[in-house]
Amino acid sequence: MEEEEESNTSRKKFTPKTRNFRGTQSVNSYQYHHHLLQNYYGFNYTNQFQTFPPLLPLPPSIPLQLTLSPSFHQNQRLGSTTHFQKASRKQNNSLLATSSDSKFQDFSFAQEVEKEIFLPCDKKNGTETVDAKPKSLAVAKRPDSGGVEGKPIALVANHFLVEFDPSQKIFHYDVEIFPNPSKEVARMIKRKLVGENSTVLSGARPEYIHALDVVLRESPAEKCFSVGRSFYSSSFGGAKEIGGGAIALKGFFQSLRPTQQGLSLNVDFSVTAFHESIGVIPYLQKRLDFMHDISREKTRILTSEEKKEVEKALKNLRIFVCHRETVQRYRVYSLTGEITENLSFPDRDGRNLRLVSYFKDHYEYDVQYTNLPCLQISRRKPCYLPMELCVICEGQKFLGKLSDDQTVKLLKMGCQKPRERKKIIDSVMEGQFGPTSGDQGKDFKLRVSKEMTRLTGRILQPPKLKLGNGGHVRNLTPFRHDRQWNLLDSHVFEGTRIERWAIISFGGTPDQKSSIQKFINQLSQRCEQLGIFLHKNTVISPLFEPMHVLGNAKLLESKLRKIHKAAFGNLQLLVCVMERKHRGYADLKRIAETSIGIVSQCCLYSNLGKLGSQFLANLALKINAKVGGCTVALYNSLPSEIPRIFRQDDPVIFMGADVTHPHPLDDFSPSVAAVVGSVNWPAANKYVSRMRSQTHRQEIIQDLCAMLAKRNSIKCCKMKCNKFARRVQDFRAINAITFAVVQKRHHTRLFPKPDPSLSENQFLDKNIPPGTVVDTAITHPTEFDFYLCSHWGIKGTSRPVHYHVLWDDNEFTSDEVQKLVYNLCYTFVRCTKPVSLVPPVYYAHLAAYRGRLYLDRSIQEVARFRVFITRGNRFT
Numbered sequence: 063m064e065e066e067e068e069s070n071t072s073r074k075k076f077t078p079k080t081r082n083f084r085g086t087q088s089v090n091s092y093q094y095h096h097h098l099l100q101n102y103y104g105f106n107y108t109n110q111f112q113t114f115p116p117l118l119p120l121p122p123s124i125p126l127q128l129t130l131s132p133s134f135h136q137n138q139r140l141g142s143t144t145h146f147q148k149a150s151r152k153q154n155n156s157l158l159a160t161s162s163d164s165k166f167q168d169f170s171f172a173q174e175v176e177k178e179i180f181l182p183c184d185k186k187n188g189t190e191t192v193d194a195k196p197k198s199l200a201v202a203k204r205p206d207s208g209g210v211e212g213k214p215i216a217l218v219a220n221h222f223l224v225e226f227d228p229s230q231k232i233f234h235y236d237v238e239i240f241p242n243p244s245k246e247v248a249r250m251i252k253r254k255l256v257g258e259n260s261t262v263l264s265g266a267r268p269e270y271i272h273a274l275d276v277v278l279r280e281s282p283a284e285k286c287f288s289v290g291r292s293f294y295s296s297s298f299g300g301a302k303e304i305g306g307g308a309i310a311l312k313g314f315f316q317s318l319r320p321t322q323q324g325l326s327l328n329v330d331f332s333v334t335a336f337h338e339s340i341g342v343i344p345y346l347q348k349r350l351d352f353m354h355d356i357s358r359e360k361t362r363i364l365t366s367e368e369k370k371e372v373e374k375a376l377k378n379l380r381i382f383v384c385h386r387e388t389v390q391r392y393r394v395y396s397l398t399g400e401i402t403e404n405l406s407f408p409d410r411d412g413r414n415l416r417l418v419s420y421f422k423d424h425y426e427y428d429v430q431y432t433n434l435p436c437l438q439i440s441r442r443k444p445c446y447l448p449m450e451l452c453v454i455c456e457g458q459k460f461l462g463k464l465s466d467d468q469t470v471k472l473l474k475m476g477c478q479k480p481r482e483r484k485k486i487i488d489s490v491m492e493g494q495f496g497p498t499s500g501d502q503g504k505d506f507k508l509r510v511s512k513e514m515t516r517l518t519g520r521i522l523q524p525p526k527l528k529l530g531n532g533g534h535v536r537n538l539t540p541f542r543h544d545r546q547w548n549l550l551d552s553h554v555f556e557g558t559r560i561e562r563w564a565i566i567s568f569g570g571t572p573d574q575k576s577s578i579q580k581f582i583n584q585l586s587q588r589c590e591q592l593g594i595f596l597h598k599n600t601v602i603s604p605l606f607e608p609m610h611v612l613g614n615a616k617l618l619e620s621k622l623r624k625i626h627k628a629a630f631g632n633l634q635l636l637v638c639v640m641e642r643k644h645r646g647y648a649d650l651k652r653i654a655e656t657s658i659g660i661v662s663q664c665c666l667y668s669n670l671g672k673l674g675s676q677f678l679a680n681l682a683l684k685i686n687a688k689v690g691g692c693t694v695a696l697y698n699s700l701p702s703e704i705p706r707i708f709r710q711d712d713p714v715i716f717m718g719a720d721v722t723h724p725h726p727l728d729d730f731s732p733s734v735a736a737v738v739g740s741v742n743w744p745a746a747n748k749y750v751s752r753m754r755s756q757t758h759r760q761e762i763i764q765d766l767c768a769m770l771a772k773r774n775s776i777k778c779c780k781m782k783c784n785k786f787a788r789r790v791q792d793f794r795a796i797n798a799i800t801f802a803v804v805q806k807r808h809h810t811r812l813f814p815k816p817d818p819s820l821s822e823n824q825f826l827d828k829n830i831p832p833g834t835v836v837d838t839a840i841t842h843p844t845e846f847d848f849y850l851c852s853h854w855g856i857k858g859t860s861r862p863v864h865y866h867v868l869w870d871d872n873e874f875t876s877d878e879v880q881k882l883v884y885n886l887c888y889t890f891v892r893c894t895k896p897v898s899l900v901p902p903v904y905y906a907h908l909a910a911y912r913g914r915l916y917l918d919r920s921i922q923e924v925a926r927f928r929v930f931i932t933r934g935n936r937f938t
Contacts, residue, residue, distance in 0.1 A: 202846045202870045208837040209848075209876035212520030216815035217830065219517060220487050221840045224318065224325040225509040226274065244391060249284075269502045275318040277508060278327060281500025282316070287457035291317050292332045294457075298495060301336075304471040307349035307375075308335045308460045312475070314490045315809045316497050323839050327497060327510055330809035331486045333476035335460035335468065337379065342452040343431065349375050356431070363401060363433045373397045375462070376437065380455040383447060385425050391455055392439040398446055403432040407444055417446055427451070461726040466643075477858040481827055484514070484813050515839055516815060522833035524896070525885045526697035530555050530593045537697045540888075544854035545832040546895040549679065553593025558691040560589075560596045560634050564625050569609035569641025574667045578604050578639065581670050585637075588678035594686045602628045612646025615919070619653045626658050634689055638664045648915040656916060661688045680893075687891040692747050694894070696885055699744040703885065704878050713743040716886070717795045718902030719766070720910040723759050724918075732756055734917055735763045736910035737770065737795060738902055747889040749905050753913035766795060801869040802879075804903045808864050810840065810849060829855035832896055834862070835880050846870065848880060852887040853898040863899055 239251060269280040279288075286293035294313030301309045315330045338345060346353040352368050364372065376394045383392075398405060405417040417436070421427045429448050436446040464472065478486065490496040491512045497503075498510050524545050529536045530553030540547045565582065567575060582600065589596040605625060611617055626633055638650060647664060654660040663685050669677055683693055701708040708714060717739040724731035738751040756764045763769070795801070812830050830851050837848035851862035865883060867874070874882075887896040890904065897904060 199869060202867050203844055204837075204842075204846045204876070205870075205873065206876050209520060209835065209880050211877045211881065212522045212833065212835065215519045215521050215830070215834060217517055217519045217812050217834075217836065218484075218514040218815050219813075219836070219840050220330055220484075220809070220811045221321065221323075221326040221328050221515040222491065222513070223323055223511040223515060224274075224278075224327050225511075226325065227507040230507055244389070246389065269500065269505070274325070274506070274508070277502045277506050278316065278318060278497040278510065280502045282314075282495055282497060285495050285499075286313065287311070287336070289313075289334060289459050291315055292334070293495065294332070294334065294336070295495060302471070302475055303338065304335060304464075304468045304475075305348070306465060306468055307338050307340075307345045308462075308464070308468060309338045310334070310472050310475050311336055314487070314496070317809070320843055321840050322843050323515060326515065326840060328809055329487055329490055329497070330811060331476070331478060331483050331490075332809075333472060335464060335472055336456075337454050337458045337460050339454050339456040341384075342376065342381065342437070342449045342454060343434075345454050346372060346375060346449075356434070360431055361433050364435070369397060369435065372435075380458060381437070381439075381447075381452040382455055383451050384453055385421070385427055385451045392437075392447065394437050394439060395441050396438045397435040398438050400435070401433050402429055402436050402446075402448055405436060405446055407446070417448075421448065421451075463725055479827060480811075480813050480829055480859045483811065483859045487514075487811075488512075514813070517836060517839040519812065519830070519834050519836045521831055522835055522881065522884050524833065525703070525888055527888060528555055528695040528697040529553065530557065532593075540895075543831065544895065545888075546854070549592055549894060554683070554686055554691060554693045555695045556692045557593035557595065558686055558689045560594070560685070560689060562601045562629060562633055563597065563635040563637065564600050564602050564605070564629060564633060565637040565639065566605045566607065566621070566625065567639045568607050568612050568644070568646075570606075570639070570667050574641070574670070575606055577670055581639075581673065584673050585678055585681065588675065589682045589685070592679065592682050592686070594682055594691065596682075596685070601633070609641055609644065612640070612644045612650065615646075615649045615653070618646065618649055619657065622650075622653055622658055622660065626660060633660055635685060636660045636662045637685075638662055639667055639670065640664060641667050648919045651912065652916045652919050655912075663688065683892055683894075690748075691891075692745075692889075693891045694889060695745050695747055696889065700746065700882070700885070701744055704882060707872055707874065707878060707882075708744070710744060714746070715743070716740040716746055716902045717798065718749075718900070718904070718906035719763060719795050720903070720906040721756075721761055721763060722907075722910040722914045724914075730758060732758055732917065733760055734910050734913040735765070735769070736906050736913055737763070737766065738905045738909055739770075740902065746886070747891070747901075749902065751905065751909040753909055755913070755917055763795075770795070798869070799871040800867070800874065802865055802867045804899065805864040805866070806861065806899060808861075810862065810864065811859055812836065812849070812851065812862055813859075829860040830862075833884060835884070836862070837876055837880070842866075846876075846879075848876065850880060850883060851898075852884055852896045854895070861898075865900075 237252075237255070239248060243251065269277070269284075279291075282288070282293040286295040286298070292313050292315040294311040296311060298314075299312040301311050304310050310333055313332045313334070315328070315332045317328045319326055319328060338348070340348075343353070343356065347356065350368075350371055353372075356362060373396060377396065379394050380391050381394060382388070382390070402417060406414050407417065407420075409415045418429050418432060421429055429450070431448065431450050434449055436448055437452060439445045439447055491498060491510075493499065498512070502508075503510055524540050526537050526539045527547070529538065529549070531551075532553065535555075536552055538547055538552075565578065567578060582604075583598065586596045586598045602625065605621070607621060611621060622636075625636065636654060640647070643666070650664070651662065654662045663681065665681060687693070696703070699710070700714070701710045717737065719735065719737045721733050721735045723733045732755040734753060735756055736751055736753040738749045740746045740749050742748045752769045754765050754769060812834065814828070814830060832852055832854050834851040835848055841847050841849070846867035847865060849862040849864055851860050853860070855861075865879075867879065883900050884896075886900050886902075887898075890897040890901050899907075
């Protein structure tokens with residue numbers, strides 16, 4: 063019954079299937095075309111294009127026979143990967159040659175390989191239409207040898223130079239193994255195959271390769287668990303339990319890429335969560351509260367809702383059995399409909415055999431938890447395994463949503479000061495798990511430096527800023543080491559008047575509720591100090607509701623509409639104070655901002671207990687932005703800062719876009735796209751946004767032209783500037799004239815270069831200063847990209863943002879585009895310091911996240927409605 067082994071191990075693991083929702087009724091009917099206020103903005107994470115040189119011509123096919131009788135041993139580790147993947151049948155029609163989809167050409171790092179970008183929107187007769195045949199355009203080249211502005215700073219980067227022999231011939235072989243074995247078995251077959259056929263395979267070694275990148279990954283892959291481009295091991299600093307059946311493992315990321323200095327290996331410290339390798343029942347007891355009493359109440363039967371939670375926690379997990387020795391691994395498909403006590407199956411003679419009797423007769427084991435369902439490990443036929451005999455396999459990434467407590471523990475484990483992070487990375491390069499730990503590099507004549515790349519960066523000067531001062535303009539330049547400024551003696555640049563507002567409370571103790579009036583008074587006073595008028599009295603008395611109202615969407619909407627009606631439909635702001643974080647927050651935002659049309663600001667009672675100036679100031683800045691104000695502006699306008707590109711009477715729109723995707727275990731919910739654009743040239747510090755749902759996990763924005771056409775920033779800019787913008791600086795949008803992608807989730811880290819005159823403990827304790835820019839050595843050999851660290855890193859090691867200009871009609875120089883991006887980072891409305899991402903991109907991220915809240919809660923409401931209809935039909 064339990065013999066069916068996990069199949070098709072060569073497929074991508076934990077990759078949700080893509081479904082097209084066009085034409086379906088359940089999701090796309092909830093398209094939100096919501097025109098947000100100026101406070102909803104965001105940013106975009108996109109993958110950097112990487113160019114890998116093509117390989118040499120493929121040798122003739124070699125038929126090989128292999129007789130394999132390996133000795134199988136118990137092995138719970140599933141970290142190694144096999145390179146015997148199914149042969150690709152694609153033709154060579156791509157400019158980017160890879161081992162899986164193209165013929166191979168001369169391997170030459172100096173060879174120039176052009177990338178393509180596609181602009182699907184053309185203008186015909188003054189309107190935008192979709193061209194069925196997109197135009198192919200070459201990626202922008204670097205316009206100069208790099209920027210020169212700024213104070214030089216000596217740095218080291220976690221890139222390691224790789225030298226190789228370009229004349230060496232490298233062959234790639236596609237091997238198919240039938241039936242599909244597990245990763246461990248496939249790796250043993252590979253070693254046996256190469257060992258017995260070394261002559262016909264041109265002397266190839268068992269660490270077999272289809273690209274140079276794989277050569278340096280082979281040794282870590284044999285010793286660690288691989289997750290994407292990262293490797294993890296419990297021997298790499300130990301495992302830490304973070305609760306809920308999850309553990310955190312330390313590891314490292316590595317990737318080979320072309321840079322200005324040549325081939326470079328990027329290595330970085332990494333931490334991620336894995337499922338704990340323990341028995342299935344102990345695992346469930348850690349993850350689900352209602353399973354805690356199972357060990358004491360073995361006769362307890364799960365409810366239907368509890369069974370769904372158990373199935374959700376175990377589905378697709380790999381497990382092995384402990385009642386017999388076997389190398390087989392199984393994947394959990396579902397739970398059985400019946401409890402173990404009632405399960406039976408036909409034996410070879412066709413007689414019905416009870417499962418409990420089967421394990422007693424064959425393994426002399428008495429099943430203890432007979433009232434729990436069994437694990438079903440096959441999609442096609444009954445294959446049952448009692449939970450108590452199953453163990454979670456090691457090395458499976460935890461894809462479930464982490465709790466706040468788990469997230470805090472994981473982040474704390476991965477938060478390393480610059481000196482500590484550099485030391486860990488250096489130890490990886492020297493250690494037994496790293497990319498240089500095996501013989502693969504020597505076999506392919508690869509020489510990897512064990513010293514980080516030394517380079518010279520530049521520190522850009524901060525811009526002069528414009529603040530308010532009792533109706534007058536005050537200027538300041540943030541010269542502090544962290545580039546922050548305060549508003550103790552200043553006003554926001556543009557304060558708003560909030561005459562009509564209300565406050566609602568959810569939960570809270572009697573003492574907390576009694577502090578509401580004090581909170582109103584102090585918030586009003588702090589707003590006044592900042593140049594924001596917030597009326598000292600609310601339009602209606604504060605409304606106090608229990609916490610459970612947040613959990614009932616219909617009741618919550620009724621309460622909010624009651625407030626709106628009491629304010630005669632004219633409410634500028636609704637402040638919501640909550641006892642604690644609650645999932646109903648998403649419902650509150652969705653109902654208030656899409657159904658009723660109320661701007662809301664939420665906070666927790668725990669923060670009201672510490673009504674300090676900083677908390678109230680932060681709250682005031684958010685409120686001011688949400689009702690149309692702004693915190694700061696550049697003192698010198700962009701036309702005066704970059705006169706060669708910008709002109710006062712020639713409006714420019716800065717645009718940003720982002721796409722958020724559903725949770726990794728969600729294989730059907732749509733993605734949400736958001737686009738924002740500036741509306742006030744030349745200040746360029748106010749934005750409007752639009753968002754839409756689209757096909758599940760679709761990264762390309764499907765309705766971009768439509769999103770820009772209706773009530774977009776171009777029309778808003780026309781109304782404010784009295785003319786259309788002639789130039790658009792776009793950080794994602796396809797219609798742009800200057801188009802760049804912004805990447806924050808990368809692994810390049812910059813450290814201050816060690817000073818020989820200082821001791822080890824005196825350097826690398828601080829992060830690189832704000833304004834540090836790098837556009838040499840570790841950047842692309844020919845394309846227009848740079849790293850900019852615009853913020854001050856308070857915790858851990860600062861991560862610079864990678865900007866990659868793909869198209870540039872404006873012909874920016876390196877200095878001009880770097881100065882533009884850095885200056886804009888000071889105009890973010892929510893804080894008094896430069897942010898890490900250019901604001902239009904940051905704002906688009908926030909807008910897309912808000913759209914995700916709207917959509918997720920709406921889908922849940924539809925699901926509940928359908929359940930109600932189904933139940934109702936049973937009684938009609």
